[in-house]
Amino acid sequence: xxxxxxxxxxxxxxxxxxxxxxxxxxxxxxxxxxxxxxxxxxxxxxxxxxxxxxxxxxxxxxxxxxxxxxxxxxxxxxxxxxxxxxxxxxxxxxxxxxxxxxxxxxxxxxxxxxxxxxxxxxxxxxxxxxxxxxxxxxxxxxxxxxxxxxxxxxxxxxxxxxxxxxxxxxxxxxxxxxxxxxxxxxxxxxxxxxxxxxxxxxxxxxxxxxxxxxxxxxxxxxxxxxxxxxxxxxxxxxxxxxxxxxxxxxxxxxxxxxxxxxxxx
Ligand code: ATP
Numbered sequence: 001x002x003x004x005x006x007x008x009x010x011x012x013x014x015x016x017x018x019x020x021x022x023x024x025x026x027x028x029x030x031x032x033x034x035x036x037x038x039x040x041x042x043x044x045x046x047x048x049x050x051x052x053x054x055x056x057x058x059x060x061x062x063x064x065x066x067x068x069x070x071x072x073x074x075x076x077x078x079x080x081x082x083x084x085x086x087x088x089x090x091x092x093x094x095x096x097x098x099x100x101x102x103x104x105x106x107x108x109x110x111x112x113x114x115x116x117x118x119x120x121x122x123x124x125x126x127x128x129x130x131x132x133x134x135x136x137x138x139x140x141x142x143x144x145x146x147x148x149x150x151x152x153x154x155x156x157x158x159x160x161x162x163x164x165x166x167x168x169x170x171x172x173x174x175x176x177x178x179x180x181x182x183x184x185x186x187x188x189x190x191x192x193x194x195x196x197x198x199x200x201x202x203x204x205x206x207x208x209x210x211x212x213x214x215x216x217x218x219x220x221x222x223x224x225x226x227x228x229x230x231x232x233x234x235x236x237x238x239x240x241x242x243x244x245x246x247x248x249x250x251x252x253x254x255x256x257x258x259x260x261x262x263x264x265x
Contacts, residue, residue, distance in 0.1 A: 011073075011074055012035035012036055012037055012038075013036055013037060013038040013040075013072065013073065013181065013182060013214050014035070014036040014059075014070070014071070014072055014182060014214070014216075015033075015035050015036075015069075015070070015071040015074075016032060016033055016034050016035070016036075016055070016059075016068075016070055017033050017068050017069045017070070017071065018031050018032070018033050018067060018068040018069070019031070019032045019033070019055070019058060019065045019067065019068035019069070019070065020032075020065060020066050020067040020068055020238075021051075021054050021055075021058065021063055021065050021066055021238075022066045027238050028051050028054040028238050029051045029054050029055055029058070029065070029235075029238045030051075030237075030238040030239045031067070031068070031239070032051070032055060032068075032235065032238070032239065032240050033068075033240065034233050034240065034243055036182070036214060036216065036231075037214075037231075038181075038212075038214055039208060039212060039214055040214055040215075040230050040231055041204065041205070041208055041214075041215045041217065041228055041229050041230050041231075042214075042215070042216050042217065042229060042230070042231045042232070042233065043217050043219060043225035043226075043228075043229030043231070043232045043233070043246070044056070044216060044217065044218045044219075044232075044233050044235065045219065045220075045222070045225055045232060045233070045234050045235070045249070046234055046235035046236050046241070046258070047236060047258055047259060047261075049237075050234075050235040050236050050237065050238070050258075051235045051237075051238040051239075052218045052235060053186070053218065054238075055218075055235070056184060056186055056216075056218050058070060059077075059090070059184055059216065060082065060085060060090065060092045060184055061077065061078075061080055061081065061082040061085050062082055064078065065078070072088060072089065072090065072181070072182070073181075075088075077090070086178045086180070089179070089180050089181030089182060090180060090181070090182055090184065091112075091175035091176070091178050091180030091182070091183045091184065091213075092175060092183070092184040092185075092186065093168070093171045093172060093175055093183075093184070093185050093186060093188060094171065094186055095186045095187045095190055098171070099159045099167060099170055099171060099174070100159065101158070101159050101160035102158060102159075102160060103158070103159060104155065104156050104157060104158055104159070105146070105151055105154050105155050105156070105157055105159060105162070105170050105173075106142065106146070106155040106156060108159055108170055108173075108174055109142050109145060109146060109151075109170065109173045109174050109177050110138070110142055110177070111174060111177075112173070112174035112175060112176070112177030112178045113138050113141065113142060113177045113178065141177065141179075142177060145173050145176050145177055146173060148173075148176075148210075149169050149170075149172060149173045149176075149203070150169070151166075151169060151170060151173055154166065164191050164192070165192055165196045165199075168188060168192070168200070169203075172188075172203070172207070176207070176211070176213070180213060181213070181214060182213070182214045182215070182216065183207070183213050183214070183215050183216070184216050184218075185204070185215060185216065185217045185218065185219075186218050187218055187219055187220060187221075188200055188204070188217065188219065188224075189219055189220075189221035189224050190220070190221075197221060197223070197224055200224070201224050201227055201228045204217070204228055205228050217229065225246065226246040226250060227246075229246055230245070231243065231244070231245065232244065232245070232246050232248075232249040234249050234252070234255045234258070236254075236258040241254050241255055241258060242254055242255050
């Protein structure tokens with residue numbers, strides 16, 4: 001094993017280091033640090049206003065921390081514009097689903113592959129052989145993902161007409177089409193019924209197990225977090241309150257106190 005491989009094996013995939021975010025006079029995040037290991041499912045929890053969304057938005061580069069750093073594979077992501085994070089392997093879904101409603105499922109998922117293609121407009125219009133080969137590989141990848149997420153039957157259906165639960169699967173498919181190393185999920189259980197949350201949990205675990213994707217989950221649904229996360233980080237008032245296994249965090253007196261004092265409990 002080379003030194004570089006050894007370093008990669010030992011170091012975390014993602015390191016959040018002393019991150020603070022200030023909005024006007026409000027300290028939304030205050031010196032938060034934690035690591036994520038390759039292949040982990042990490043649940044980020046906390047009562048309303050704890051700072052979860054703010055941290056999520058830092059990870060997806062929508063917000064710029066006022067202090068601290070976020071490293072992916074040892075390299076800072078903070079110099080990257082938000083539209084270029086998919087290229088380095090960060091994928092995300094949105095709380096309220098952000099698909100193109102008038103496009104088909106297939107086309108929405110194809111959009112996800114965009115960050116991983118390296119063709120240009122001239123090669124595309126001339127349909128050079130390497131463009132055609134690239135397209136064939138891309139179509140194969142999209143078809144595989146549609147099959148994996150049980151979406152082949154609706155591939156040619158317009159997204160707007162689909163049930164919310166199916167739209168959420170399309171969003172996952174789009175994110176997976178960019179072949180992320182790490183997938184950021186923003187309250188994926190929101191708006192789903194009990195049965196759908198159970199199916200979603202199973203799916204997230206399978207995505208990690210089958211595809212080796214590391215998952216960060218911001219979620220209010222404690223049942224989901226505690227059943228699928230390997231590691232949990234709890235925030236409150238912008239600070240890290242506790243971290244550990246789901247059982248450790250659930251039993252932490254500070255976490256219990258924070259939830260009892262909030263309307264999330
Ligand atoms: P929820 O579970 O309710 O979504 P959260 O844990 O995601 O809460 P954040 O939305 O990150 O919490 O909010 C953390 C703090 O920062 C809150 O006090 C919030 O009011 C404040 N805040 C968040 N975004 C902004 C913003 N764009 N401008 C000003 N204050 C903000």
